Amino acid sequence: MRIVFILVLAVGVGLAGFAVSIAKDRFDQYQTALAEQRNAILPTVEVVVVNRQVRYGQRITADDVQLIRWPAEHVPFGAFTSLEELFPADDDEPRTVLRLMEQDEPVLLSKVTAPGEDAGVASRLEAGMRALALRVDVTSGVSGFLRPGDRVDVYWSGAGHGGESITRLIRSNVQIIAIDQIADEQRNNPTIARTITVTARPEDVAALTQAQGSGTLTLALVGVGDETISDEVEVSTNALLGEVEELVVEQERVCTIRSRRGGEVVITQVPFCSN
Structure with a gap:
């Protein structure tokens, strides 16, 4: 019985060690995949977007915008990356919307006026x-x-x-x-x-x-x-x-004979004309 117990114990310890080894390999693979995923994440920056639809001629305020993360390599040209850029501390006048912007669309320099300017033609x-x-x-x-x-x-x-x-x-x-x-x-x-x-x-x-x-x-x-x-x-x-050609149509010659019957003059057409 003692020998059987020792054999069973040895097999159990071996199986436990094998399971630990497999688990360690799986854990290492998970750690490696997680590290690769971290390295694959694109760097981002904050970009100012509108939180609702804004239309031409509306004044844009801090309540109309928010900051979201945006891929750093794909930031649109003219985008604002901070609220301080959109709303300068030394100018309290709001900007005016020049073009329609939908919700979560980045606020671009070409779509708003300078602080205090209206949406006139000159802008x-x-x-x-x-x-x-x-x-x-x-x-x-x-x-x-x-x-x-x-x-x-x-x-x-x-x-x-x-x-x-x-x-x-x-x-x-x-x-x-x-x-x-x-x-x-x-x-x-x-x-x-x-x-x-x-x-x-x-x-x-x-x-x-x-x-x-x-x-x-x-x-x-x-x-x-x-x-x-x-x-x-x-x-x-x-x-x-184009060139307009004038068509001259020759009129057909008509010959007649005049005769008088009492006080009335009668004109009669004849089929042939004499020269």
Whole structure:
């Protein structure tokens, strides 16, 4: 019996040692996997996002934003990484929203004004650009379907050299920044505008002003994402209609005989005419 007990004890100790060894290997594997996972975690930074939807023209306050962790390598250009950047301590004036932002969307420098500024047209002009108002109607204004942020090609129609009527593309991909007095890019309701405000370089402002004063302007809406710069386009009346040939139709000669019957003159048509 003693020998059997010793054998059973030895087997039990061996099995226990084997189980401990297996458990240790599993634990080591778990520790290694955990360490690899820690090394794989991307570094993050805090980014200011809005905690609700904010629209054009609204003043943004500290109650409208919060800080969240964002992958450090993918922080959007112009994002604010602290509340102090968004709300400077030396300026108590709030910023104004320039573009619609949805909940949890990062607050970007291009989507808000400087502290204390309103959301006027001047705040949306890039360096070296100017704002110019152009007159439009239901035809030239693409039936009212233009909105701030759209881009258009501008065509001029008027008298060319020699007095011939022509239509010419004078500026391509001109950006609209306001419709009448509205600069909100989220405006979707079609309205017949009387004026549009576009952004252009000073030399383009001079060209568009001269064109508007010497002829009529027509706008052609450019598709979203279309960065194509159109080539020079000009169509004249002659080029549109081609050479018009005048067709002269020879009239058939008709011969008649006049005769008098009492006090009445009778005209009778005859089939053949004598020379």
